[in-house]
Amino acid sequence: MSEQKNRSPQDTHVHGPECRHDHGHGDGPSLAAEKPAAAKPRFKDLKVVGTKSAEAHVHGPSCNHDHGHDPAHGDGHAHEHGESCDHDHGGHGHHHAKPKRVRPPGYRAAEGGGVALQLDLEGALPGETDDLGRFQKLEAALEAQHGVIDVHLRRDQGYPEICLHYNPGLVSAATLLATAQRTGAQVAKRYKGHTWFVRGMTSADSATAIEHGLGKLTGVLSANVAYASERLVVEYDSETVSLKDIEAQAKSLGYTLEVPSHGHACSHHAHGGGLAPLLEMPLVVAAGVLLVAGWALEHFVPSLTWAPTAAWALSIVSGGFFAIRGSVKSLLQLRIDIETMMVVAALGAAVLGSWFEGAFLLFLFSAGHALEHRAMDRARRSIESLGALRPEVARVRRDGELVEVPVAQVLRGDRVVVRPGDRVPLDGIIREGKSSLEQAAITGESMPVPKQPGDEVFSGTVNCEALLEVEVTRLSSESVLARVVDMVAEAEAQKGPNQRFAQRLERTFAPLVMIGAVIFPVVLVLLGTPLEEAVLRAVSLLVAASPCALAISTPSAVLSAVAAAARGGVLIKGGIYLELLGKVNAIAFDKTGTLTVGKPKLLSTAPMDGVTEEDLLGTAASVEALSAHPLAHAIVEAAASRGLKPAAGSDMEAVHGKGLRAKVGDAVVTVGNLALFAGDTVPDDIRARVDRLEESGQTTMVVRRADRFLGVLGVADTVRAGARHVISTLKQQGIARTVMLSGDNSRVAKSIAAQVGLDEARAPLMPADKVTAVREMGREGSVAMVGDGVNDAPALAAAAVGVAMGGAGSDAALETADVVLMSDDLSRLPFAVSLARQATAVMKQNLVIALGVSGVLIIATLLGLTKISHAVVLHEGSTLLVVANGLRLLALRPKALGSTPLPSMEIAPAPRS
Structure with missing residues (x-):
């Protein structure tokens, strides 16, 4: 719930003297009776349908799922998934089907002076995140417009905006805004984005090869590969190139593109990576055996002078099989990458007679890659394990019979029977039965949650107690579980500053090192160094400066962090949001539904002398029964709980912004x-009661019958148990400023802020005021906004990071926020902040390790202080170290935040009207 869920315009139940909201009452029932649970359905003969479709996909050799796929369905089975593919793969492209939240236009001064208009990049080009590809097309189109001086991307607010510098004498702001929106729509219609799963990548260099190869295809604006999650994101001109053309180009490079299946992080084809996953480790073992054999022959059978060399040559071929193949692809594209550097170094050593060093180099290089792949597969499997929680079949009631149906064939509206101990197969609403469900897979909640008819349940959760009959509301590919897996798997493609820095550095570094490796021996020879020694030192330089660790330093940390967050009930939608959350030093909170439970209660009755509480409450309930607002329900429910039967009211009259009148x-x-009583004489006792209740954080309602004041009622929402503990924990983590943004009156807001330990409360605020407040806070540092993701969207959008609660039950929260707390539990927020900070620290540590080891090795090589074998060991050791450092994030779990319920009088006001 949110503070912005308004009562209808006619309601006049106000939240105190300072409240300025529209409080509309609408006609409605006074109190809905709880629907009794229906009798448990009995099982009939269980039938099985659609057995062929029930056959599940295997997710590659590393996924460990026994889904019964034919092993022959391997590398030779290309199974193209082009535009005509009819599989339920989801086909999600560069952006999700539902739009993300769009920030409102802004008018800030241009950096160099003058006037500028800022548009949210997401609004103009949905799914775009950088200034390449589609943005460049939009930039050119806008700069061609009359009156536009310059167009560029601006990030000073913590998110990307299109900044348009213009001449106000030639074009008005309104005209420019309309032109920009129209142009953006035209560009977005023609230039599109699409996402594939990539099969056949053997190293981070494969990602660069794909990006470079596809980038040369006419009509492809940009190609971006997320190596860790094996995803390819392409921006292309739909009028020039088709998806089939892109898939064919990738195939010519040696890679197969596959439309990802909703809810799966891995390829759904056995042997999805081609030969590499099957042969990589055996070839590494063979290279090691041949390496040792050559050494043994050299020392124990010296008479066979050719034998050690032959063994080492075979070791080079075995250890360098995939590296040599990759380097050939790179050279055909006129590119120099890490694999090319390693192969050149090994072959250079062999040509100079250092066969052992060359074989040792490629053995360690291939061993490092094999271990790296195993480690990254572990991270991918941790994501895929979420999707594996979803059952493959559902027990569906059709035509009075219970039949087993593959989940992909279950339709909306079908009734699914879930037995005790079974996992819920699809998202839906309970129609019959009461039970408790273990929702840890979705929300991270450790304790089962009680459910009854009308409550929502999620695919993958466990029914703990009784038989349930659930009406399906989402298809298998649309379930919360499937969407979480999709978003986590694609998170790496949303690159943060550290990721982009590492990527840019790697792409620049490799060619420079190759140039240096050519120049360095020439300089040494000119200085009098023997040719053989000069070349060997150049080979050592190639090894020392190869940026292997740099290439994998950030992807391993990002994939591990978002996977750990998802298992802990937090969805982080990209590396960029992970880094932004790690930098946050201030957090703004919505009140209702965030810091408070979101359901108002009657807490106080203050009758006048001679008036009973029953008379006061019953009289108010007669009027409130005419309204369907939560505040009115609080009064009516309180009267019902005390056994009161209020008289029927009639002829309700709303006094705008003040209250209600009705005949009883x-x-x-x-x-x-x-x-509402301005101009009338209000007893001092009434005013005193109002002041006392409002000071304690309650919303007051004065009740008068005819000419007699009966008393005052105090209604309030309750503070979430443990909210104060959460705020305290955040402050211990280094959050310097915590602020509540509330629509209630100032006195109420300050009372709540004091109860939960916030530094400041700003109230009363309308939605636009909240946006302004968040932007003001953003000028002093990075700010996160926490709300429910629905009515808080403008404020969430204005913050550097928008955090929504209750994402499992809210499509809007899943789509609009950058970070989603899947449960309706604020205690996940400190975990998310802590994880983001640790992940950011790990990324920085990895960058320091990668660059530091390379720097030390380069200097040692230039000074002649190291040998090839030393450089190889330290180089590969640093690569494995950064991968292991990133993977340790997988072990992070939310700590149990003690729920410290606040005393009963520590209360929060009712939902914002």
Whole structure:
């Protein structure tokens, strides 16, 4: 719930004298009776349908799922998934089907002076994140418009905006905004994005080869490969090139593109990576055996002078099989990458007679890659394990019979029977039965959650107690579980500053090192160094400066962090949001549904002398029964809980912004705030009661029947158990400033802020005011906004990071926020912040390790202080070290935050109207 869920315009139950909201009452039932649970359905003969379709896909050799796929379905089975593919793969492209939240336009001064208009990049080009590809097309189109001076990408607000410098004498702001939106729509219609799963990548260099090869295809604007999650994102001109053309180009490079299946992080084809996963480790072992054999022959059978060399030559071929193949592809593309550097170094050593060093280099290089692949597969499997929680079949009630149906064939509206101990096969609403469900896979909640008819359940959760009958509301590919897996698998493609820095450095570094390796021996020879020694030192330089560790330093950390977060009930949608959350030093909170539970209660009755509590509450309930607002329900429910039967009210009249009047019997009853009684004489006792209740954080309602004041009622929302502990934990983590942004009156907001330990409360605020407040906070540092992701969207959008709660039950929260707390539990927020900070620290550590080891080795090589074998060991050791450092993030789990319930009088006001 949110503070912005308004009562209808006619309601006048106000939240105190300072409240300025529209409080509309609408006609509606006074109190809905709880629907009794239906009798448990009995099982009939269980039938099985669609057995062929039930056959699940294997997710590659590393996924460990026994899905019954034919082993022959391997590398030779290309199984193209082009535009005509009819599989339920989801086909999600560069951006998700539902739009993300769009920030409102801004008008800030241009960097160099003058006037500028800022548009959210997501609004103009959905799914775009950088200034390449489609953005360049939009930039050119806008700069051709009359009055536009310059167009560029701007990130000073913590998110990408299109900044348009313009001449106000030639074009008005309104005209420019309309032109920009129209042009953006035209560009977005023609230039599109698409995502594939890539089969056949053997190293991070494969990613560069694909990007370079596809980039040369006419009509491809940009190609971006997320190596860790094996995803390819392409931006292309739909009028020039088709998806089939792109898939054919990738195949010519030696890679197969596959449309990812919703809810799966791995390829759904056996042997999805081609020969590499099958042969990589055996070839490494063979290279090691041949390496040792050559050494043994050299020392124990010296008479066979040719034998050691032959063994080492075979070791070079075995250890360098995939590296040599990759380097040939790179050279055909006129590129120099890490694999090329390693192969050149090994062959250079062999030509100079250092066969052992050359074989040792490629053995360690291939062993490092094999271990790296195993490690990255572990991270991918941790994501895939979420999707594996979803059952393959569902027990569906059709035509009075219970049949087993593959989940992919279950339709919306079907009734699914879930037995105790079974996992829920699809998202839906309980129609019959009561039970408790273990939702840890989705929300991270450790304790089962009680459910009854009308409650929502999620695919992959476990039914703990009783038989349930669930009406399906989402198809298998649309389930919360499937969407979480999709978003986590694609998170690496949303690269943060550290990722982009490492990528740029790697692409620049490799060619420079190759140039240096050519120049360095020439300089040494000119200085009098023997040719053989000069070349060997150049080979050592190639090894020392090869940026292998740099290439994998950030992807391993990002994939591990988002996987750990997902298992802990937090969805982080990209590396960029992971890094931004790690930098946050201030957090703004919505109140209702975030810091408070979101369901108002009657907490206080303050009758006047001679008036009973039953008379006061019953009279108010007669009027409130005419409204369907949560505040009115609080009064009616309180009356019902005390066994009161209020008289029926009639002829309700709303006084805008102040309160209600209605006839109860022959008397006119007025219920509202003090402003409703302006001009009347209000007893001092009434004013005193109002002040006392509002100071304690309650919303007050004064009740008068005819000319007699009966008393005051205090209604409030309750503070979430443990909210104060959460705020305290965040401050211990280094969050310097915590602020509540509330729509309630100032007195109420400050009372709540004091109860939970916030530094500041800003109230009363309308949605636009909240946006302004978040932007003001953003000028002093990076700020996160925490809300429910629905009515808080403008404020969430204005923050550097938008954090939404209750994502498992809210499509809007899943789509609009950057970070989603899947459960309706604020205690996940400190975990998310802590994880983001640790992940950012690990990325920086990895960059320091990668660059530091390379730097030391380069200097040692230039000074002649190291040998090839030393450089090889340290180089490969640094690569494995950064991978292991990144993978340790997988072990992080949320700590149990003690739920410290606040005393009953520590309360929060009712939902914002």
